[in-house]
Amino acid sequence: MQKRLDPESLVLATDPRPLALVIGAGFGGLAAAIRLGARGYRVQVLDRLDMPGGRASARHQGGFRFDLGPTIVTVPQVFEDLWRIAGRRMADDIELKPLDPFYTIHFPDGETFTARQDTEAMRAEVGRLSPNDVAGYERFLADAEKRYWFGFENLGRRPMHKLADLIKVLPTFGMLRADRSTYGHAAARVQDERLRMALSFHPLFIGGDPFHVTSMYVLVAHLEKAFGVHYAMGGAGALAEAMAGLVRHLGGELRLGVTVDEILTRDGRVRGVRLGDGEEILADTVVSNADAGHTYTHLLRRMPKRRWSPARLTRTRWSNGLFVWYFGTKGTRELWPDVGHHTILNGPRYRGLVKDIFIEGKLADDMSVYLHRPTVTDPSAAPKGGDAFYALVPVPHLGFDNPVDWAAMAEPYRLRLQDMLEQSVLPGLGAHVAESHVMTPEDFRTRYLSPHGAGFSIEPRILQSAWFRPHNVSEEVRGLYLVGAGSHPGAGLPGVISSAEVLDKLVPDPVPVA
Structure with missing residues (x-):
């Protein structure tokens, strides 16, 4: 029997625009597809999942909606730019709701620190915890703004694949003390250890060790202050679906449920x-939004690599793993009035716990937790009167000599996490849990094909950033480009979306097929 073509496939088959293939429908791949479609390419996005979004997809269970990955938008304009180049308005497709407060940190001594956009409110909060640190905090904010303009608006939004580009910026790196860690920079500005944690923990949410990641990442403090923290109504999955709609609007196609097994090459060029x-x-x-490690070790497994060889990737430092417990509760909407949209529970150790996670590869007895309660802002994530939560704990990735046996440890660890939540901010939690789902680094390895189950690909240390990171234009084969957390400029939604902006500067203009 002759295979029938659906109308969309028939249109694509007769389309004179040159074809660009995008591997992966994560935010980086979707942003790349939008930009290439707007440039005049015929785009096909290929993804093994049954929905767009990649790590930003959603899980629906028992009437609850759980965002599996990112939960906030910190630089809305990078998304608005995508709608603009597609000839649309983002506000027509997705609602971004600003959050106030951004988050509340709970310390072991019972104190809290609430982060807001308002500068006076933040000065007051710093002064409440440590009056002598207000002046140092103001210096820290000025530092963050300088690093934002250089690290994000400059380096993060332009190609960094030429060594000459790196050499040009080395003096600025030195002037801004990029050799200093984020924690080291916070410690140079404030004396209170609680404030040092509050001003330095952000790299943990892009896969970096705050005691070793470059101080350039203190720019996050400026991002929050300048642009706010937003929640996409309907969750990150709704934002991904809206971006997929832009791809289709520009004449592109998404093929979901298909796995790319290999990138084909001939004579040093993709085919x-x-x-x-x-x-x-x-x-x-071909644009790969797959993890850079997976791209070079598996998708290009048949060709020798000059730079990103298996030996090189073995020496690479990877980001932390993640243990995430998604749970839905019934009858709790009014039960925990002091628990907001975002809560961070700081464990009894900071430096020691981070060392266990990143250096020792040890699953510690204590933990620090990021708790997400989207129903505070978006009640549609749960049945009436209920709440959707996720509790995220940084843990070691699977690449250490004695990796955690999650088959044996997942449930005991979840119970420890539940007990911590009950003892701190969610008393009586166990009696209200109606739905439960757990993801460990093993799931990140199988679902997202992430090397070692790392949550954010390659760790963003200074010698694994900018030119040292996998380039957006492949060093190994012509016609191949990389976007996403493992490429320049790095993880986090602003970085991932910016990787597609960098890509847009590297891909040549399309030549129509004769």
Whole structure:
């Protein structure tokens, strides 16, 4: 029997625009597809999941909606730019709701620190905890703004694949003390250890050790202050679906539920991809939003690599793993009035716990927790009167000599996490849990094909950033480009979306097919 073509496939088959293939429908891949579609490419996005978003997809269970990955938007304009180049308005498709407060940190001594956008409110909060640190905090904010303009608006939004580009900026790196860690920089400005934690923990949410990651990442403090912290109504999955709509609006296609098994090459240049079922799709332009490690070790496994060889990737430092407990509760909407949209529970150790996670590869007895309660802002995430939560705990990745046996440890660890939540901010939690789902680094490895189950790909240390990171234009094969957390400029939604902006500066203009 002759295979029938659906109308969309028939249109694509007769489209004279050159084909660009995008591997992965995460935010980086979707942003790349939008930009290439607007440039005049015919785009196909290929993803093994059954929904767009990648790590930002959602899980629906028992009437609850759980965001599996990112929960906030900190630089809305990078998304608004995508709608603009597609000839649309973001506000017509997605609602971003500003959060106030951003989050509340709970310390072991019973004190809290609440972060807000308002500068006077933040000065008052710093002064309440440590009056002598207000002047140092103001210096820290000025430092953050300088690093924002250099690290995000300059380096983060332009290509960094030429060594000459790195050499040009080395004096500025030195002037801004990029050699100092985020914690080291906070410690140079404030004396209170609680404030040092509050001003330095942000790299943990892009996979970095605050005691070793470059102080350039204190720019996050300026991002929060300048642009606020927002929640996409409907969750990150709704934002991904809206971006997928832009891809289709520009004439692109999303093929979900298909696995790219190999990037095809010939004479040092890409010629397409081969899917898991053996189907080959030929194209001269391929963009990989798969993890950079997976791209070079698996998708390009048949060709020798000059830079990103297996030996090089073995020496690479990877981000932390994540243990995430998604749970839905019934009858709790009014039960915990002091628990807001975002809460951070700081364990009894900061430096020691981070060392266990990143250096020792040890699952510690204590933990620090990020608790997400989106129903404070978006009641649609749970049945009436209920709440959707996720509790995220940084843990070691699976690449250490004695990795955690999550098959044995997942449930005991979840129970420890539940007990911590009950003892701190959610008393009586166990009696109200109606739905439960857990993801460990093992799930990140199998669901997202993340090397070692790392939550954020390659750790953003200074010698694994900018030119030292996998380039957006591949060093190994012509016609291949990389976007996403493992490429320049790095993890986090602003970084991932910016990787597609960098890509847009590197891909040549399309030449129509004759």
